[in-house]
Amino acid sequence: MRSQPIEIKWPNGKTTFACSGEDWLLEAKKADISIPTGCLTGSCGACEIEVNGEVLRACIHSIPRTNGSNLKVDFSYDPYWE
Ligand code: FES
Numbered sequence: 001m002r003s004q005p006i007e008i009k010w011p012n013g014k015t016t017f018a019c020s021g022e023d024w025l026l027e028a029k030k031a032d033i034s035i036p037t038g039c040l041t042g043s044c045g046a047c048e049i050e051v052n053g054e055v056l057r058a059c060i061h062s063i064p065r066t067n068g069s070n071l072k073v074d075f076s077y078d079p080y081w082e
Contacts, residue, residue, distance in 0.1 A: 006063060007070040022048065024058035028073075048076035053076040 005017035010031040028035045038046035041062035
């Protein structure tokens with residue numbers, strides 16, 4: 001059975017629809033957002049985003065199953081860089 005598209009709200013106010021398992025970096029581009037990257041192996045943390053309040057590294061995670069709920073993405077905040 002094919003999963004329902006998941007609504008994703010981005011920090012720039014745009015909304016996209018994706019399926020679980022799809023790539024965060026490519027999905028962000030659909031919303032005209034370029035998530036910064038560095039290592040692309042999950043080591044550096046340059047690509048960290050918050051999804052429904054949980055920090056994840058976009059280069060090594062895919063869009064999760066949600067059982068029908070939406071996802072809200074924010075840019076990860078690092079107080080040490082302020
Ligand atoms: S680009 Fe380095 S952790 Fe994702």
